[in-house]
Each structure stands twice: as C-alpha cells, then as structure tokens.
Amino acid sequence: MNSFSDTAGASPPAQSVEISPDTKSGRLSDSDGVGGPTIKINVSYGSSLHQIHLPAQSTFGDFKKLLVNKTGLESEQQRIFFRGIEKNDREKLHLEGVKDKSKILLLERAASKEKKLEETRKLNEMSKAIEAITGVRAEVDKLSDRVSVLEVAINAGDKASEKEFLLLTELLMKQLLKLDGIEAEGEAKLQRKAEVRRVQGLVDMLDSLKARNSNPSGQSGSAATGTTHWETFDTVTEDSNDPSSATTPSSTKVSQDWERFD
Known part of the structure; x- marks a missing residue:
C-alpha cells in the first residue's frame, strides 16, 4: 500500500507536446512582423490562379499589396471576395475565417477596367x-x-x-x-x-x-530687267550726289548774287 501510495503521489514523468501551427501564433508574431503562422492562399483572377504566402493575421490590405506583383493591378484597382462577400482593407484574414489553402476571388474594379x-x-x-x-x-x-x-x-x-x-x-x-x-x-x-x-x-x-x-528664259529676263532698274536707280543716286551736276547751277547763281551785292 505504501509503495502504491508513493507511486500514486509522485509527479508524472514529463512528456513532449507538439505545438500545432494555430497554437504557436503568438511565438511567430515577432518573426512574421504581422503575426500568426504563414498560410498559403489560392487566388482566382480571371482564367489565372495565383498562390500568395503571408501571415494569417495579415489584413486584406496587406494581401492586396502582395497581389500587385502577381497580377499587375494596383491595390485600389482590386476587389477581394471571400465566401461571396467583398472584404475591405482593414479586415484581418484569420478573423474572417481565411485559413491555409483558402480560396479568394479577385476582380478588377470597373473604372480601372474601362x-x-x-x-x-x-x-x-x-x-x-x-x-x-x-x-x-x-x-x-x-x-x-x-x-x-x-x-x-x-x-x-x-x-x-x-x-x-x-x-x-x-x-x-x-x-x-x-x-x-x-x-x-x-x-x-x-x-x-x-x-x-x-x-x-x-x-x-x-x-x-x-x-x-x-518660260526657260523668263528667269534671266527678269534678272536683266531688275539689273536695269537697279542701274537706273544708281545713276539717279549718283547724279543727285554729284556736286558738279546737282549744285553747280545754285552755286553759279549765288556767286552772281554776291557779285551784284559787292
């Protein structure tokens, strides 16, 4: 009896316990930045299927940012649907029931498409x-x-x-x-x-x-006419500036007047 009671009163031997991904979310929060285990999400966009890996406690806004490089759509151009309901950027994945291998539908906004x-x-x-x-x-x-x-x-x-x-x-x-x-x-x-x-x-x-x-000769004829005009113009100019031709009569008259005055 004593041996049994001693055995019964003794502490049970330590056992190793395996922690599931869901139970170790708090421990991964520091390494992941956002928190929660990393999960894989399947994204359907048109005829394409993409896979996104991110922490479970991320927001749908974080999720959209990762889709930019995958789809070429900017965050504001994306519409995210989970279980038939459109999600906003502030909602968190794990709180909305998104788990590993969940499927999400991506649509492009009408304005962006147009x-x-x-x-x-x-x-x-x-x-x-x-x-x-x-x-x-x-x-x-x-x-x-x-x-x-x-x-x-x-x-x-x-x-x-x-x-x-x-x-x-x-x-x-x-x-x-x-x-x-x-x-x-x-x-x-x-x-x-x-x-x-x-x-x-x-x-x-x-x-x-x-x-x-x-008129093959028209150009040369025009040139000759122009030259004649210019020559005439030069002659008139030279005559008007030549003292012997332009001022002689006046000079003679003035001299005669002065002679008369004397």
Whole structure:
C-alpha cells in the first residue's frame, strides 16, 4: 500500500507536446512582423490562379499589396471576395475565417477596367494611323523621286511635258487627301503633320518647275530687267550726289548774287 501510495503521489514523468501551427501564433508574431503562422492562399483572377504566402493575421490590405506583383493591378484597382462577400482593407484574414489553402476571388474594379480598355483602344488607333501614314509616305517617296528627275532635266535645259506636271500634282494631292482622312493623336499626329508639309513642299516645287519650263528664259529676263532698274536707280543716286551736276547751277547763281551785292 505504501509503495502504491508513493507511486500514486509522485509527479508524472514529463512528456513532449507538439505545438500545432494555430497554437504557436503568438511565438511567430515577432518573426512574421504581422503575426500568426504563414498560410498559403489560392487566388482566382480571371482564367489565372495565383498562390500568395503571408501571415494569417495579415489584413486584406496587406494581401492586396502582395497581389500587385502577381497580377499587375494596383491595390485600389482590386476587389477581394471571400465566401461571396467583398472584404475591405482593414479586415484581418484569420478573423474572417481565411485559413491555409483558402480560396479568394479577385476582380478588377470597373473604372480601372474601362480605363485600360480606353488606353488599349487609343493604342490600336495610333497603330492603325501610323500604318496608314507609312503607306502614304511610301507613295510620296516615289513621287518625290519623279519630281527630282524632273528638276534635273529642267536644270539641264530640257523641256518637259505639261501633262507630267499636271499628273504629278494630281497624284500628290491625292496623297494629301489620304493624310487628311487619317484620324491621329500623339505621335501619329506629329508624323501626319510632317508628311503633309512634305507633300505641300513638293507641290510648291512643281509649280516653280512648271513656271521655269513654260518660260526657260523668263528667269534671266527678269534678272536683266531688275539689273536695269537697279542701274537706273544708281545713276539717279549718283547724279543727285554729284556736286558738279546737282549744285553747280545754285552755286553759279549765288556767286552772281554776291557779285551784284559787292
């Protein structure tokens, strides 16, 4: 009896107890920063599935920050749903029943989605505009080469057909109309403006070449006329400044008056 009572009164031997992740949350709070065991959450976003690892006592706001790099959506663009209910940033995961391997639904806010669609639309329109301008530029390149050939011929003293001038001008104006019909913004608008100036410059050059072609000696004749005018002007100027021609009569009269006075 005594031996039994001694045995019964003795303290039981120490036993090792395994601590579950849920019971050691307080001990992990210092290392995790936020607190709680690290859990894995499955996130469904459209046709994509992502996995996020974070402390169980994190907020949904913390959860959103980790989703930025995964999805490309900023925190303010995200809508988080758990068990069919949208969660706000201040609510904590573990208090709302989020556990390891829980599934969360991510949606993009409508305003953000519309903004992206608008940006995509603008990019597509710009791409189409640049493609159209590139096509016009290729045609203008060909016409520019023909204008250059025409210029070389006229500079060499050759005479070109009037039909060639009319045809090139008409073709250039068609390209100008194409450019006018292209709706463009941003970089595409700048490219269109530059090409319009280029076409207008070629049309002006054709007008000048056409005038020279119609009257090959007109330029030299104008130069001669201008020279004659300038020579006349110089002569008049020189005569007016020449003391012998401009002041002699007055001087003679004054001398005669003084002689009379004497």
